[in-house]
Amino acid sequence: xxxxxxxxxxxxxxxxxxxxxxxxxxxxxxxxxxxxxxxxxxxxxxxxxxxxxxxxxxxxxxxxxxxxxxxxxxxxxxxxxxxxxxxxxxxxxxxxxxxxxxxxxxxxxxxxxxxxxxxxxxxxxxxxxxxxxxxxxxxxxxxxxxxxxxxxxxxxxxxxxxxxxxxxxxxxxxxxxxxxxxxxxxxxxxxxxxxxxxxxxxxxxxxxxxxxxxxxxxxxxxxxxxxxxxxxxxxxxxxxxxxxxxxxxxxxxxxxxxxxxxxxxxxxxxxxxxxxxxxxxxxxxxxxxxxxxxxxxxxxxxxxxxxxxxxxxxxxxxxxxxxxxxxxxxx
Numbered sequence: 001x002x003x004x005x006x007x008x009x010x011x012x013x014x015x016x017x018x019x020x021x022x023x024x025x026x027x028x029x030x031x032x033x034x035x036x037x038x039x040x041x042x043x044x045x046x047x048x049x050x051x052x053x054x055x056x057x058x059x060x061x062x063x064x065x066x067x068x069x070x071x072x073x074x075x076x077x078x079x080x081x082x083x084x085x086x087x088x089x090x091x092x093x094x095x096x097x098x099x100x101x102x103x104x105x106x107x108x109x110x111x112x113x114x115x116x117x118x119x120x121x122x123x124x125x126x127x128x129x130x131x132x133x134x135x136x137x138x139x140x141x142x143x144x145x146x147x148x149x150x151x152x153x154x155x156x157x158x159x160x161x162x163x164x165x166x167x168x169x170x171x172x173x174x175x176x177x178x179x180x181x182x183x184x185x186x187x188x189x190x191x192x193x194x195x196x197x198x199x200x201x202x203x204x205x206x207x208x209x210x211x212x213x214x215x216x217x218x219x220x221x222x223x224x225x226x227x228x229x230x231x232x233x234x235x236x237x238x239x240x241x242x243x244x245x246x247x248x249x250x251x252x253x254x255x256x257x258x259x260x261x262x263x264x265x266x267x268x269x270x271x272x273x274x275x276x277x278x279x280x281x282x283x284x285x286x287x288x289x290x291x292x293x294x295x296x297x298x299x300x301x302x303x304x305x306x307x308x309x310x311x312x313x314x315x316x317x318x319x320x321x322x323x324x325x326x327x328x329x330x331x
Contacts, residue, residue: 030054030097032063033070044098047258086198090289091127094195096259101210104260105222109159110192112212112253113183114149114219115139116163123213123253124148124181125262126193127289131183133167134285135252136267137174140181144169144299148183150191151220159220162189169299171292176237176280177267178288179252194254197261197282203230203240211244211266211277213253221250225275232278239278240264246277255279 032040032054040063042056052063086093099107115124115135122139126132133148140146146167151159164183171180183191197203210224225244232241242255246269255264264279288295 031072032068033072034063034067035069036067047098047100085195088290090132090292091196091286092193093198094261095198096195096261098258099260101222101224101258104210104256104258105212108192108194108254108256108260109212109220110150110152111194112220113151114214115167115181115252116147116149117143118145119143121214121217121249122251123249123266125252125254126183126191127196128193129185129191131185131191132170133181133183134265134289135179135181136265137172137177137179138267139252140169140172140179141174146181148181149219150183150189152189152192161219162186169297171288171295172297173288173295176284176288178265178280178285180289180292194262195260196286197257197263203227203257203263205229208258209242209244209255209263210258211242211246211250211253211255211279213250213266215245215247215249217249225277228275230281234278237284238281239268240281242277242279243275244277245275246279250277 030042030044032042032052034040040054040056040061042054044052045055045060046053050065052065052068054061054063111126113124113126113133115122115133117140120139122135124133124135124139127134146169147163147165148167149161149163151161154160164186166184168182168184169179170182173179185191205227207227208224209227210222212220212222215221215223223245225242227240227242229241232239240255240263244255244266246266250266251268253266254262255266257263262285263282265285266277266279268278270276
């Protein structure tokens with residue numbers, strides 16, 4: 001018998017019926033069925049290569065994966081008065097349990113799209129059922145003909161691609177390299193969306209992350225890594241540095257934590273290097289979305305939403321060379 005975090009072993013020995021009755025209506029996490037027939041329900045705090053750490057509400061337990069028969073999403077609902085999802089006007093935030101990259105990719109893969117323009121392609125992710133979509137400004141810079149390829153699952157669980165044209169530009173922020181688009185709603189297709197992380201500070205150096213995007217046009221590619229530094233400064237802006245592979249075509253795609261929450265928008269990597277990718281933190285993204293009217297796109301204005309003008313150049317002055325008379329310098 002493996003020890004738990006508290007050093008007690010009685011928790012796993014409770015009958016399944018007693019455990020279910022004790023936890024009913026209280027927890028909102030995963031249901032773990034053991035090979036012995038017992039079931040545990042709680043929030044998965046951490047998943048390692050050989051074990052799960054689960055919060056049962058009254059105790060924290062470690063369960064070896066070799067003893068797990070199955071793992072499914074919780075069937076119970078949160079207690080009355082609690083709210084697992086926070087909904088803003090344009091995006092949603094949620095406290096989600098830790099899951100494997102495979103499970104999270106299956107759940108949120110449909111929310112990641114391929115953004116295509118006449119000059120190139122990039123990635124993006126959908127925020128709500130109305131089709132609002134985030135990507136990088138440089139993906140759609142100076143473009144008006146934009147299409148999005150959405151990947152949705154059919155009845156057999158396979159991903160089917162659909163290209164949707166006439167994507168609308170809603171807002172642009174060149175300084176933060178962010179753009180907000182809106183994909184036309186489809187009568188026979190319901191858009192899946194992501195959840196935005198509530199806090200930047202929750203992420204720490206060394207935490208696991210993964211990205212979904214379309215590097216070099218390779219659709220729905222998944223890459224995994226860690227946060228190398230969550231406060232990397234470039235030209236007065238802070239970026240998340242990650243070992244997750246970022247390549248051309250990943251631009252505008254989501255960087256997820258291991259709860260499936262978007263913590264950044266991938267936008268660049270260092271040339272001639274590996275494992276040096278960068279993402280725009282979710283704090284900047286929220287500022288842009290919450291103040292999108294300030295950066296609203298106007299198709300009749302070529303300089304929409306805003307453009308920085310270069311400062312006037314200084315007048316060049318002629319400096320007389322040393323050991324020269326003023327008369328010589330004038331020639």
